[in-house]
Amino acid sequence: MSRTTQQILAVLVSLIGMLAAVGCAPKRIPPMTVSDLMEDRVTLDGVLMKCNQNPEKARNDPDCLNARIAIERLAKDVDPSESAKRTAEFERSREQLRQAQERARAEQESKAQVDPYNLPVVPVEPAPPGGGPTIASQPKP
Helix, strand or coil, X not given: CCHHHHHHHHHHHHHHHHHHHHHHCCCCCCCCCHHHHHHCHHHHHHHHHHHHHCHHHHCCCHHHXXXXXXXXXXXXXXXXXXXXXXXXXXXXXXXXXXXXXXXXXXXXXXXXXXXXXXXXXXXXXXXXXXCCCCCCCCCCC
């Protein structure tokens, strides 16, 4: 073979190798859109956790940028009256839970206290006269 044929063959082999390498590379998953993240709160939380773990990388990551935009839009969509209702409902249920726990604690404390004046009376048999051994404690022959 001549030198030019070897060069052409070498170039072709290298091109085939590069095409094979490019074809075998994993495909990049496109970043989620802001509307997708707004609809799927679980995914939004996961993306934000990933972004918070590595802040340097997150500055230029499209997923992190879209997640921040989605959070801002969701925060703007919150109605103040709904937020106040939720807060009031939370406080009401917290107060009910506190009262139930207080009643349970008071019942537990009342059960734990012993009132000696309300204990049942147990009859006590007097000791046998003479101070000798009792029948139950005598040795068996």
